[in-house]
Amino acid sequence: MSSHYTPSIYDVSVDSTKCRLCGRCIENCSYDVFRRSEEKILTYPNNCVVCHRCVAYCPANAIKIKKVSTPYRYHPIWNEEVREDIYNQARTGKVILGGMGNVRKYPPIFDRLVLDACQITNPSIDPLREPMETRVYLGKKPKKLEFSGSGDDVELKTELAPNLKLETPIMIAHMSYGAVSLNTQLSFAKAASNLGTFMGTGEGGLNQALYDYTDNIIVQVASGRFGVNPDYINRGSAIEIKIGQGAKPGIGGHLPGEKVNKFISETRMIPEGTDAISPAPHHDIYSIEDLAQLVRGLKEATDWKKPVFVKIAAVHNSAAIAAGIARADADGVVVDGFRGGTGAAPKVLRDHVGIPIEAAIASIDQKLRDHGIRNEVSVIASGGIRNSADVTKAIALGADAVYIGTAALISLGCRVCGKCYTGLCPWGISSQKQELVDRLDPEVGARQVQNLIEAWTHELKELMGAAGINSIESLRGNRDRLRGYMLDSNLLDILDVKTVGA
Amino acid sequence: MRIRSKETSSVLIDAEGLDYRRLNKKVREAVADGKVKILISNVLGQRFIGDGIDKNIEINLTGTAGGDLGAFMDGPFIYLNGNAEHAVGNTMSSGRIVIHGNAGDCLGHSMRGGKIFVRGSVGYRVGIHMKQFEENYPTIVIGGKAQSFLGEYMAGGVILVLGLEQDESVDSYVGTGIHGGVIYVAGEVDDTLLGAAAKKEEVDGDDIEVIRGLVKDYNHYFNRKVDVDKMHFTKIVPTSSRPFCNLYTHE
Numbered sequence: 001m002s003s004h005y006t007p008s009i010y011d012v013s014v015d016s017t018k019c020r021l022c023g024r025c026i027e028n029c030s031y032d033v034f035r036r037s038e039e040k041i042l043t044y045p046n047n048c049v050v051c052h053r054c055v056a057y058c059p060a061n062a063i064k065i066k067k068v069s070t071p072y073r074y075h076p077i078w079n080e081e082v083r084e085d086i087y088n089q090a091r092t093g094k095v096i097l098g099g100m101g102n103v104r105k106y107p108p109i110f111d112r113l114v115l116d117a118c119q120i121t122n123p124s125i126d127p128l129r130e131p132m133e134t135r136v137y138l139g140k141k142p143k144k145l146e147f148s149g150s151g152d153d154v155e156l157k158t159e160l161a162p163n164l165k166l167e168t169p170i171m172i173a174h175m176s177y178g179a180v181s182l183n184t185q186l187s188f189a190k191a192a193s194n195l196g197t198f199m200g201t202g203e204g205g206l207n208q209a210l211y212d213y214t215d216n217i218i219v220q221v222a223s224g225r226f227g228v229n230p231d232y233i234n235r236g237s238a239i240e241i242k243i244g245q246g247a248k249p250g251i252g253g254h255l256p257g258e259k260v261n262k263f264i265s266e267t268r269m270i271p272e273g274t275d276a277i278s279p280a281p282h283h284d285i286y287s288i289e290d291l292a293q294l295v296r297g298l299k300e301a302t303d304w305k306k307p308v309f310v311k312i313a314a315v316h317n318s319a320a321i322a323a324g325i326a327r328a329d330a331d332g333v334v335v336d337g338f339r340g341g342t343g344a345a346p347k348v349l350r351d352h353v354g355i356p357i358e359a360a361i362a363s364i365d366q367k368l369r370d371h372g373i374r375n376e377v378s379v380i381a382s383g384g385i386r387n388s389a390d391v392t393k394a395i396a397l398g399a400d401a402v403y404i405g406t407a408a409l410i411s412l413g414c415r416v417c418g419k420c421y422t423g424l425c426p427w428g429i430s431s432q433k434q435e436l437v438d439r440l441d442p443e444v445g446a447r448q449v450q451n452l453i454e455a456w457t458h459e460l461k462e463l464m465g466a467a468g469i470n471s472i473e474s475l476r477g478n479r480d481r482l483r484g485y486m487l488d489s490n491l492l493d494i495l496d497v498k499t500v501g502a
Numbered sequence: 503m504r505i506r507s508k509e510t511s512s513v514l515i516d517a518e519g520l521d522y523r524r525l526n527k528k529v530r531e532a533v534a535d536g537k538v539k540i541l542i543s544n545v546l547g548q549r550f551i552g553d554g555i556d557k558n559i560e561i562n563l564t565g566t567a568g569g570d571l572g573a574f575m576d577g578p579f580i581y582l583n584g585n586a587e588h589a590v591g592n593t594m595s596s597g598r599i600v601i602h603g604n605a606g607d608c609l610g611h612s613m614r615g616g617k618i619f620v621r622g623s624v625g626y627r628v629g630i631h632m633k634q635f636e637e638n639y640p641t642i643v644i645g646g647k648a649q650s651f652l653g654e655y656m657a658g659g660v661i662l663v664l665g666l667e668q669d670e671s672v673d674s675y676v677g678t679g680i681h682g683g684v685i686y687v688a689g690e691v692d693d694t695l696l697g698a699a700a701k702k703e704e705v706d707g708d709d710i711e712v713i714r715g716l717v718k719d720y721n722h723y724f725n726r727k728v729d730v731d732k733m734h735f736t737k738i739v740p741t742s743s744r745p746f747c748n749l750y751t752h753e
Contacts, residue, residue, distance in 0.1 A: 094751040225612035269635040301554025301574045
């Protein structure tokens with residue numbers, strides 16, 4: 001033990017001159033940081049995950065959490081993280097698992113892209129007083145429209161594929177019941193329904209509590225096929241086949257048995273307490289032809305009335321894969337960048353596998369255009385979309401819409417502590433124990449998510465207006481309205497974006 | 503394309519020259535029309551027959567069925583006089599599929615209920631990730647041989663392989679990643695053929711009764727006389743319901 005001891009990172013102290021011994025810190029902390037001894041609150045800072053629950057609920061403002069660091073000798077290569085991982089693995093011999101997304105300091109490309117605005121030669125638009133179109137339709141678009149008849153008696157001959165109608169290009173990403181709590185999913189469902197956008201179920205089935213919101217729900221079919229039956233696929237507004245996710249490209253999922261309680265077991269349709277394992281690949285899909293078979297199988301089962309999307313992690317050859325997906329009868333490609341979040345992923349995959357979403361969007365959009373099949377699929381981008389600027393830049397790079405996951409969780413109060421897999425989330429966001437889940441009121445949660453998406457949509461309109469653009473249609477793939485700042489020429493080529501000043 | 507009604511409750515569809523979309527549309531229309539027995543002749547590789555149908559109807563096929571026969575279905579009884587391609591009964595919820603021939607890979611993929619009987623042999627990864635929940639208990643019975651990775655990731659239900667007229671019943675990696683359910687294989691299964699997380703157990707009287715019930719159905723469907731009492735079986739089960747829970751440490 002002692003040779004592998006790693007010093008505590010946080011110090012938690014209770015100011016005894018302020019403390020009223022009300023015990024709320026003890027009640028609220030699900031990580032056992034506080035205990036009462038006689039007339040004093042003792043703290044165990046090693047357990048602290050900095051979720052801020054105690055600080056938020058202390059009526060006397062008596063709790064202080066500080067970052068403390070016991071220094072190691074400075075070394076640029078053998079830094080603290082490297083050393084502590086080795087101590088951990090020398091002690092356990094196991095794979096290191098972590099929650100939330102990539103923690104490495106890869107510079108976000110979004111931060112090196114700047115948007116355009118109008119000055120004199122083309123007028124900007126004021127979105128408060130002039131029409132601004134943020135509606136988006138996701139799904140196949142016909143190459144051309146054919147009509148019969150003439151004059152006033154014209155009829156559309158072209159058969160249109162089913163599309164999803166979004167009032168804003170921002171959707172809420174797939175987070176399964178199991179990975180997150182039912183109240184989190186309910187918050188998302190209510191918000192999506194009020195906003196006229198969509199949320200995803202993730203691979204955890206569809207709990208009955210969400211049945212009233214299915215006009216705004218996309219159901220997921222992943223490799224474990226949890227909760228998938230004819231009722232499930234017919235209830236969703238669209239179906240998403242999950243091949244991979246940005247936080248852990250190339251591997252499957254694993255909901256630990258500890259989290260599989262009675263309700264999760266019913267929704268996933270597996271026995272209580274067993275591990276819910278999603279294999280790495282879909283074993284009925286080893287090729288684009290096989291993918292087409294699953295896409296068409298789902299369409300046959302739903303009478304070709306639902307759009308089917310295919311989600312992949314952004315990896316080296318995503319563009320070619322996306323072109324294959326477009327040819328497999330899918331209606332949308334969802335691409336999830338390497339900053340995408342997760343309940344739990346092996347750290348080494350989370351931090352080192354996959355590519356940034358910005359490059360993936362640009363190369364996919366370009367490849368689909370080159371093949372003349374951009375109209376066959378919508379492109380939905382996700383993985384590290386942090387604000388309305390990221391949304392706007394993602395669309396300008398070529399996305400039709402985005403999914404937000406981590407940002408939506410943060411709007412519920414998530415502190416990004418990265419401990420979702422413990423099932424102990426003190427905010428009721430990822431926990432499954434009823435007394436913790438009850439801490440999240442779905443009505444309040446829905447309002448917060450809705451506020452966030454409304455605010456971002458408003459900012460999106462402001463950014464579009466400043467650039468003299470009045471519809472998402474005109475922003476999509478409009479890379480001339482982006483410039484790269486301190487990006488190398490190779491990346492500028494991939495993004496098809498000019499440098500600042502050009 | 504001809505449709506002839508023998509009686510009001512049944513319909514015959516000639517699949518010759520029909521692609522899968524037109525054929526399955528006919529099937530769905532017949533179901534919507536209240537038909538309880540659908541006979542389809544001249545099936546030649548059309549996929550998705552019976553896909554997603556949630557009525558307790560009978561579908562009787564002659565020919566060679568394409569992939570995903572009975573996928574996502576919840577109720578129908580499909581009887582196929584011929585061979586089937588891969589992913590038979592993919593993610594099916596309930597119903598029965600009886601195949602009077604051989605079938606391809608991934609038969610019973612993620613199946614969560616119902617029964618599949620195959621007279622002959624099957625391909626790779628059969629019964630992969632089949633799972634049980636409460637009254638839903640998927641069952642697969644194979645008359646001939648099953649190729650490698652039988653019952654991979656299996657999370658529930660039962661697979662029986664009879665190995666009739668075969669040198670061996672199964673190939674390598676049997677039950678690899680299994681964490682629920684049981685596999686019965688006629689004859690000995692060498693330890694080297696077992697996958698990770700799978701182990702052998704003694705077959706007891708209760709097991710023999712389960713096997714006897716399944717073989718009775720097999721004999722009935724295929725008009726055979728397989729005698730359980732003259733056979734020896736190996737039982738393969740998971741080493742644990744949580745085979746991978748000790749792989750991880752945390753940040």
